[in-house]
Amino acid sequence: MADAVESPQVDAIPYQEFDKITEKYKGDPSAIIPILQDVQEIMGYVPKNSIGYLAEKLEVSPAKIYGIVTFYAQFRLQPKGKYIIMLCEGTACHVNGAKLISKSITDELEIEGGQTTPDGLFTLEKVACIGCCSLAPVMLINEEVHAKLTPDATRKVLKDYVNKEAAAQN
Numbered sequence: 001m002a003d004a005v006e007s008p009q010v011d012a013i014p015y016q017e018f019d020k021i022t023e024k025y026k027g028d029p030s031a032i033i034p035i036l037q038d039v040q041e042i043m044g045y046v047p048k049n050s051i052g053y054l055a056e057k058l059e060v061s062p063a064k065i066y067g068i069v070t071f072y073a074q075f076r077l078q079p080k081g082k083y084i085i086m087l088c089e090g091t092a093c094h095v096n097g098a099k100l101i102s103k104s105i106t107d108e109l110e111i112e113g114g115q116t117t118p119d120g121l122f123t124l125e126k127v128a129c130i131g132c133c134s135l136a137p138v139m140l141i142n143e144e145v146h147a148k149l150t151p152d153a154t155r156k157v158l159k160d161y162v163n164k165e166a167a168a169q170n
């Protein structure tokens, strides 16, 4: 008989790897930032369910670690999405409406810079010049360049990715 309640998805924590990291820094609680950097290098992000374990190893409160992870933009609590949107905010893109493009992405996907959609499909990253200023405003989605964007064109591009994914699932 199947359980009525599904278990929540829990990230597998490579405890031995984490132990090696904390041992490398001799469990020094003042080394939380480099420890978190190492964790993120292994996992691609800092899993929420690893925070309690690290806190115990370093003898600090989970709130302290959580505070650091959420304070510094370099850390992420979610894995990156399948599609990484790199929205250029360099000068040429800025003067050609990058802010409007940013707003249309946020409206469409409900994420801000540095965030990933709950379905794991998109991560939005805001970057400086990506070297195609004559095509401003520009965004890259993985390797693909989307140039001379307007808010409508941006929404269409995103919808096309969503539809492509939906079609691939069927």
Ligand code: FES
Residues within 6 Å of the ligand: 088, 089, 090, 091, 092, 093, 094, 128, 129, 130, 131, 132, 133, 134, 136, 138
């Ligand atoms: S400023 Fe956006 S590509 Fe150069």
